[in-house]
Amino acid sequence: MSRMVPLLEQLGVDTRWSVIKGNDDFFQVTKKFHNALHGRQEKITEHDFAVFMETTKRNAEEVELYGDIIFIHDPQPVGLVARKHEIGKKWVWRCHIDLSHPDEKVWNFIQPFVLQYDEAVFSAPSFSRELPIRQFLIRPSIDPLSDKNKELSQSLIDSVLTKYGIPKDKPIITQVSRFDYLKDPVGVIQAFELVRRNMDCQLVLAGGTATDDPESDKVLAEVRERAGNNPDIHVLLVPPGSDIEINALQRASTIVVQKSLREGFGLTVSEALWKAKPVVASAVGGIPFQVKNKFTGLLSHGIEGTAYALKQLLANPGYARWLGENGREHVRYNFLITRHLRDYLLLFLFLDYSSDVDVMYL
Ligand code: UDP
Numbered sequence: 001m002s003r004m005v006p007l008l009e010q011l012g013v014d015t016r017w018s019v020i021k022g023n024d025d026f027f028q029v030t031k032k033f034h035n036a037l038h039g040r041q042e043k044i045t046e047h048d049f050a051v052f053m054e055t056t057k058r059n060a061e062e063v064e065l066y067g068d069i070i071f072i073h074d075p076q077p078v079g080l081v082a083r084k085h086e087i088g089k090k091w092v093w094r095c096h097i098d099l100s101h102p103d104e105k106v107w108n109f110i111q112p113f114v115l116q117y118d119e120a121v122f123s124a125p126s127f128s129r130e131l132p133i134r135q136f137l138i139r140p141s142i143d144p145l146s147d148k149n150k151e152l153s154q155s156l157i158d159s160v161l162t163k164y165g166i167p168k169d170k171p172i173i174t175q176v177s178r179f180d181y182l183k184d185p186v187g188v189i190q191a192f193e194l195v196r197r198n199m200d201c202q203l204v205l206a207g208g209t210a211t212d213d214p215e216s217d218k219v220l221a222e223v224r225e226r227a228g229n230n231p232d233i234h235v236l237l238v239p240p241g242s243d244i245e246i247n248a249l250q251r252a253s254t255i256v257v258q259k260s261l262r263e264g265f266g267l268t269v270s271e272a273l274w275k276a277k278p279v280v281a282s283a284v285g286g287i288p289f290q291v292k293n294k295f296t297g298l299l300s301h302g303i304e305g306t307a308y309a310l311k312q313l314l315a316n317p318g319y320a321r322w323l324g325e326n327g328r329e330h331v332r333y334n335f336l337i338t339r340h341l342r343d344y345l346l347l348f349l350f351l352d353y354s355s356d357v358d359v360m361y362l
Contacts, residue, residue, distance in 0.1 A: 001073075003143040007341055013348070016066045020077045026055040027212045030076045036103035037075060037110070038182060038262040044105055052109075056080070065089075069348060076212070078113040090351045093117040096140070097264045098127040098285045118351065123265045123286055136347050139289065140265045141340035142274060142331070147243035149274055152251055160248035164236050166204060171254035171314055174204040176246055176271075179219040182262045183207075184282075186226050187303055189233060191259065194307035199314050202232040206249050208240055251275050255313050255320065259306050260284055270335045273297065273327030278320035280309040290335065296327040 001017055008015040022030070029048045036042040056079035065083055072080055073094045084091050093114055099107070099122070107129075114120060114131065121136045122128040128135055142149055161168060173192060177183035185205050192203040205223060209216035220237065227233040238245055250256060256272035256279050263285025270290055272279050279297035281287045291297035298309040313320040 003146050003337055004340070004344075007337065008344070011341065011345070013345075014067070016064065018063045018065070020055075020059040020063055020080070022055050022059075022076070022212070024214060025051050028214050031213055031215060033075055033106050033110070034097065035182070036106040037097055037099060039101040039103065040182070040262065042103065042106075044103075049109060053079070056082070069351060072117075075110055078110055081113055081116045084116055090119075091117045092119045092121060092347070092351070094121045095127070096123060098124075098262065099129050100126055119347070121347070124289060127285075136343075136350075138340065138343045138347070139335060140267060140270075140286070141335050141337045142267060142270045143337040144274060148247050149271060150247070152244070152248055156244070157248045157252050160245050161252055163245075164204075164234060164249075166202065166234055166252070168252075170232075171199075171201040172204055172252055173201055173255045173257060173310060174206065174249055174253040175257045175259065176206045176250060176268050177258070177260075178210055178213060179207045179216045179223060180213065181215065181219055182260060184259045184261050185219065185223045187261075187306070188257055188259045189223070189226050190303045191257075191306035191310065192233065194304065195310045195314070196232060199311060201254070201314060202234065204234045204236060204249060204253070206236040206238050206246065208238050208242075210240075246271075247275075250277065253277055255280060255310060257281065257306065257310070258287060259300070260287070263287055266290065269297075270331050273324070274331045274335075276321075276324040276328040278313050278323045279327060280306055280313065282306075290330070291327070292330065295323070296330045297323050 005015050005017050029051045032042045032044055036044060060080050060082050063080060065087060069090045069092060071092045071094055072078060074096055078093060081091055115133060117133055119134045119136060120131060121138050123140055125137055175188050179185060195201060209220060223235055227235050250272050256277045258266055258269050258281040260282050265286035269279055269281055269287055273290060273296060279291055280300050281291050281297060283299040291299055293299040300306040300309040
């Protein structure tokens with residue numbers, strides 16, 4: 001969003017970005033909704049639904065809803081659509097998560113809001129639901145010129161390694177992710193331990209704890225306990241906005257892992273591939289669109305499968321390099337922000353155009 005908004009402005013689309021507010025109770029509920037919509041078992045109570053409705057009502061009164069097209073991202077603010085009957089305009093719900101196997105209770109609660117929108121946008125056909133409103137399928141993207149992805153000098157990369165106490169004398173395997181169960185950081189450590197039995201290497205787990213993610217402190221504590229005082233495991237708590245540091249850590253990596261159990265699109269994968277890194281990732285959510293197995297990276301299953309793929313790449317640097325270079329080209333053609341902007345502009349044009357088309361692949 002921080003890149004998309006100014007680029008839309010430069011293209012002549014007057015764009016504003018509003019953010020909803022919530023307290024801890026609301027974020028506890030929305031995190032449970034997030035997990036449940038990803039298909040994880042969660043205990044959701046009537047009180048949770050009431051908390052969601054109360055915060056939604058307050059945000060609907062307070063948030064600035066500007067423009068001819070109101071683009072609402074994800075389930076947390078989905079209920080702002082209550083204002084549609086009053087202010088009119090075109091409303092688009094942009095869903096970033098995989099809704100293919102949601103918990104029915106939560107989906108039945110969210111769905112009546114979704115149906116009030118003019119259009120829904122999903123990241124992939126397989127993420128979407130059968131809905132009576134029109135759907136657009138638009139892949140996410142990365143901005144190659146952002147701090148997260150731009151080229152960095154070797155001296156800057158080295159300074160970030162020094163800052164975090166990561167030596168350069170052995171291969172670095174990295175996962176960048178929020179500390180979240182669905183990113184399976186403990187599973188990454190277990191896979192690393194299997195690799196480390198035979199090969200000298202080190203693991204970097206870099207992530208933050210998000211304000212809207214009340215589980216992250218608990219997950220981070222479990223990760224730290226599992227890592228113990230193994231000198232080859234670096235658990236880094238990276239503050240929000242450390243884009244250059246994340247970029248540097250990705251660039252310093254020999255291999256990038258994304259061992260998610262569930263995933264939305266998984267932008268970290270495109271970020272790593274753009275840096276021509278060999279990637280080992282689970283075949284969940286949007287990852288298989290980015291990692292074409294044995295061509296732009298390796299798709300792995302489970303702890304042993306991840307360890308096996310990591311060993312294969314550590315033992316075959318030429319193969320690893322080839323995968324990374326293919327990955328970069330794959331991202332260049334499919335997942336850069338220029339393509340994403342074009343898709344959004346087409347979507348905006350299409351909003352005023354009524355047709356019998358129910359699903360539009362952009
Ligand atoms: N990220 C970050 N700092 C962190 C952890 C993640 O900047 O400590 C970034 C990461 O580089 C990526 C985004 O947050 O750009 C995460 O997107 P992704 O789709 O991979 O996962 P999500 O967190 O949305 O489930």
